[in-house]
Amino acid sequence: xxxxxxxxxxxxxxxxxxxxxxxxxxxxxxxxxxxxxxxxxxxxxxxxxxxxxxxxxxxxxxxxxxxxxxxxxxxxxxxxxxxxxxxxxxxxxxxxxxxxxxxxxxxxxxxxxxxxxxxxxxxxxxxxxxxxxxxxxxxxxx
Amino acid sequence: xxxxxxxxxxxxxxxxxxxxxxxxxxxxxxxxxxxxxxxxxxxxxxxxxxxxxxxxxxxxxxxxxxxxxxxxxxxxxxxxxxxxxxxxxxxxxxxxxxxxxxxxxxxxxxxxxxxxxxxxxxxxxxxxxxxxxxxxxxxxxxxxxxxxxxxxxxxxxxxxxxxxxxxxxxxxxxxxxxxxxxxxxxxxxxxxxxxxxxxxxxxxxxxxxxxxxxxxxxxxxxxxxxxxxxxxxxxxxxxxxxxxxxxxxxxxxxxxxxxxxxxxxxxxxxxxxxxxxxxxxxxxxxxxxxxxxxxxxxxxxxxxxxxxxxxxxxxxxxxxxxxxxxxxxxxxxxxxxxxxxxxxxxxxxxxxxxxxxxxxxxxxxxxxxxxxxxxxxxxxxxxxxxxxxx
Numbered sequence: 001x002x003x004x005x006x007x008x009x010x011x012x013x014x015x016x017x018x019x020x021x022x023x024x025x026x027x028x029x030x031x032x033x034x035x036x037x038x039x040x041x042x043x044x045x046x047x048x049x050x051x052x053x054x055x056x057x058x059x060x061x062x063x064x065x066x067x068x069x070x071x072x073x074x075x076x077x078x079x080x081x082x083x084x085x086x087x088x089x090x091x092x093x094x095x096x097x098x099x100x101x102x103x104x105x106x107x108x109x110x111x112x113x114x115x116x117x118x119x120x121x122x123x124x125x126x127x128x129x130x131x132x133x134x135x136x137x138x139x140x141x142x
Numbered sequence: 143x144x145x146x147x148x149x150x151x152x153x154x155x156x157x158x159x160x161x162x163x164x165x166x167x168x169x170x171x172x173x174x175x176x177x178x179x180x181x182x183x184x185x186x187x188x189x190x191x192x193x194x195x196x197x198x199x200x201x202x203x204x205x206x207x208x209x210x211x212x213x214x215x216x217x218x219x220x221x222x223x224x225x226x227x228x229x230x231x232x233x234x235x236x237x238x239x240x241x242x243x244x245x246x247x248x249x250x251x252x253x254x255x256x257x258x259x260x261x262x263x264x265x266x267x268x269x270x271x272x273x274x275x276x277x278x279x280x281x282x283x284x285x286x287x288x289x290x291x292x293x294x295x296x297x298x299x300x301x302x303x304x305x306x307x308x309x310x311x312x313x314x315x316x317x318x319x320x321x322x323x324x325x326x327x328x329x330x331x332x333x334x335x336x337x338x339x340x341x342x343x344x345x346x347x348x349x350x351x352x353x354x355x356x357x358x359x360x361x362x363x364x365x366x367x368x369x370x371x372x373x374x375x376x377x378x379x380x381x382x383x384x385x386x387x388x389x390x391x392x393x394x395x396x397x398x399x400x401x402x403x404x405x406x407x408x409x410x411x412x413x414x415x416x417x418x419x420x421x422x423x424x425x426x427x428x429x430x431x432x433x434x435x436x437x438x439x440x441x442x443x444x445x446x447x448x449x450x451x452x453x454x455x456x457x458x459x460x461x462x463x464x465x466x467x468x469x470x471x472x473x474x475x476x477x478x479x480x481x482x483x484x485x486x487x488x489x490x491x492x493x494x495x496x497x498x499x500x501x502x503x504x505x506x507x508x509x510x511x512x513x514x515x516x517x518x519x520x521x522x523x524x525x526x527x528x529x530x531x532x
Contacts, residue, residue, distance in 0.1 A: 007278035039279045065300070065400060067292035068347040069284060073267040077284035085289045085346070087395050097280045097395045110300045126282060 004076055004121045013040040015054055020125045025057040025116045027094050038094040059116035060132065061090040068105040084108050088129050102130040146532045147240045148379035150250070150372035151180040152493040154362030154486065156325035157478040160258075163359075165195040165482070166204070168256035169211055172361035176252075180375060182365065189221035189242055189251030189366075191235040193482055196258075211254060221248040228517025229429050229485040230387075231255065232364070233524035236489065237385045239366035249368045250375075256361025257482030274519050276393045288354060288432075289346035290394045290519045295434035296348060298401040302441065306348050308452025309433040310339035313352050313475050315461045316430065320472025322462060322503035327358055327478035334476075336456075339433075353433040355473070360480035362490050369532070380496035383510070384416025384527035394519045406442040408523035409514060416527045420444035423527075424507045425495055426466065427488035429515045430473040436460075439514050440468070467505045470495060485515040489526065496528045 009017035016039070019026040029036045032049030043050045066086035072078040084100040086108070100108050101117065113132040118125035153176040160168055169192070176182070192207040204210070208222045221242045227234050232255055239251035260266030271286035280290075298304060317334040320326035334352065342351040365375060372379040388411070390404030391397035398404070413419055426445060428436040437451035445466060446454050454460055460468035471477045471491040474484055494500045495508040513526040 005282040007282050013278060039276065065293040065297040067289045067296060067349075068344075069289045069292075070344045070346065071288070072284055073271045073286035074284075080284070083284060085283055085285055085293070087293055087400070095395050097276075097283050097285060099283050110296070121282070 006121045006124050007126065009124060012042050016040050017124060019054070020118060020127060023118060023125070025059045025127055026054045027057050027090070027092055028052045029055045036092050036094055038096055055092070058091050061088045061114055061129065063087075063100065063108060063110055063112040063114060064089040064095060065110060066100060066108050068108070086129065088114055096127065098127055098129045100130065101128050107131075145244060146369040146381060147243045147366060148369055148372040148381045149236070149364055149489075149493040149528065150367045150375040150379045151176060151182065151365040152362070152380075152490040152497075153179045154325075154490045155360045157327050157358045157360040157480050157487075160359050165256050165258055166207070166210060168258070168359065168361040169195065169207070169254055170214060172254060172256055172363050173211070173215065176363040176365075180365070182375065184216055186250050186367075186371060186375070187217060187252050187365070188219050189239060189248035190215075190217055190219045191222065191239060191251060191253045192224050193231045193255050193257075194224050194226050195256065195482075215252075219248070221251065227522045227524065229431070230515045230517035230522045230524040231482075232486040232489050233385070233513060233515045233526050234387060236364065236366055236382065236526055237387060237524065240382055240385065243366070243368050250371045251366045253364040253366055254361070255363075255483040255486045257480045257484065258359040259357030259479055259481035262357065276395070280393060280395055287519070288349055291432045291434070292346040292349050293394055294400060294403060294438075294520060295432065298434060298438055299348065301401045302449040302451075304434070304437055304449070304452040306340060307336055308437065308456045309348065309353055310336040311452070311455040312430065312433040312436055313339045315455055315458070316469055316473040316475040318461045319470050319503060320476035322501075323471050323477060324501070326472040326476055327356055328472065328476040349432055355431050355475050355479035358478040358480055360478075361483045362486045364486070364489060364493070376497065378497050378530070380493040380528040381530070381532045382526060383418065383529045383532070384412040384414070384525075386411030386415070386525040387523065389522045391521050397521070402438055402442050403516065403520035403523075405439055405514065405516065405520070405523050408525045409443045409512075412512070412525035412527050418510065418527060422510050423512045424509050425470060425492070425505050425511045426468045427470070427492045427511060427513045428468060429485065429488060430469055430475050431479065433475065435520070436468055436473070443512060443514065445512075462503070470500065470503050470505060485517065488513050488515060492526070492528050496530055
């Protein structure tokens with residue numbers, strides 16, 4: 001694998017990627033039990049209801065866990081190494097994997113406040129996260 | 143009276159490189175070794191469990207492995223299948239054999255495994271990344287096995303206070319045990335220090351190269367049998383006192399309990415079935431793809447207090463001569479990781495310890511041994527408790 005990996009935008013996740021093309025981050029909410037989740041699914045993983053709706057997310061969240069990757073799985077990512085691979089917990093609850101960009105890897109920490117930014121991969125804007133300045137000041141104060 | 147079940151026989155090929163052999167050849171090599179080491183005859187065996195040959199290599203996975211091996215062995219079993227749960231495969235085989243035997247479906251089940259770890263440098267890391275990560279929501283960010291486990295490690299360190307030095311001590315203890323095992327792959331590399339581990343090159347923080355298990359090739363075999371059949375094969379079998387199973391998540395990002403991966407739900411079942419608790423365990427064999435894993439599992443098994451698993455390793459408690467020996471064969475970290483067959487190594491060792499056949503590394507007090515294995519990205523768990531007495 002040498003090219004940029006691109007997500008499949010077909011199927012149940014279609015509206016997620018359509019929103020991403022408009023610079024918006026969305027999640028699914030179950031109309032039965034109210035559970036908000038990602039990645040997109042055909043039914044609610046809590047109650048199995050299939051009546052789901054799309055909601056807009058604030059795009060803000062916190063780093064739940066992260067790693068600085070030095071040895072990458074492919075040439076594409078080795079050119080970016082060292083890069084930060086993280087799990088971000090959104091304000092609305094769902095978790096997403098992403099890279100934390102626009103910051104020195106050594107400054108990333110658990111609970112760091114981050115906001116979504118989109119990286120173009122060919123035709124597809126892929127969600128990534130970058131620190132919110134205030135979050136950085138909080139970190140310095142600790 | 144309920145029937146007991148035991149591991150009657152256990153054999154494992156020396157881990158290494160077998161370039162002239164296919165995985166199916168390795169299966170046959172493992173069977174040959176079992177037949178040389180134990181007195182077995184085809185009439186004793188009426189069950190056969192295998193893993194899919196070629197699984198971790200992502201090429202030509204053979205889901206009919208049990209049919210090919212039943213043919214090779216001249217068996218016509220009443221109970222047979224090819225089963226997979228990654229590293230948890232073999233402990234699950236032992237459990238399934240227990241059920242079949244207790245139901246009277248079989249009386250002695252041959253459990254076989256062989257594997258070749260894919261070459262990480264020649265595209266193997268990417269092939270495995272595609273297998274274990276979500277294709278559209280994880281893979282595209284440069285996720286693969288080491289960083290996915292690093293995410294578990296970082297969260298566990300955050301919640302429990304484990305340090306990189308304590309993780310390095312797990313690799314040091316594994317090497318100490320490996321020095322006592324004639325087949326451990328890293329035996330010849332000599333002892334390790336905490337500083338050696340911390341000075342090895344970073345792969346995905348907090349993991350250095352020496353925080354990761356050693357890839358190689360190998361295979362092995364177990365005979366799980368009803369007590370009376372087991373005693374015919376081996377007068378000191380490893381009685382299976384308890385077992386547990388739990389499947390926690392499909393992908394790391396959405397694991398409900400990221401720091402501990404849900405391991406305790408499997409371990410608690412095993413304790414309950416055995417009617418035993420942490421204070422009864424004399425030796426623990428804990429699947430150790432990375433140094434953080436035995437620390438997590440010690441705490442989840444109640445063998446260390448919350449946040450103190452790492453300290454036990456750092457203080458030498460889990461090393462040879464310590465009060466709680468862990469991974470007495472050198473672990474996947476220093477004995478080595480045989481790809482698809484890795485989950486067999488710690489069961490073979492647990493059984494040999496209970497049988498009193500572990501040679502220079504024998505722990506005299508190995509009356510009751512806990513074996514915990516997991517598969518996927520620490521997603522599926524299987525626990526066994528083995529004992530000298532029923």
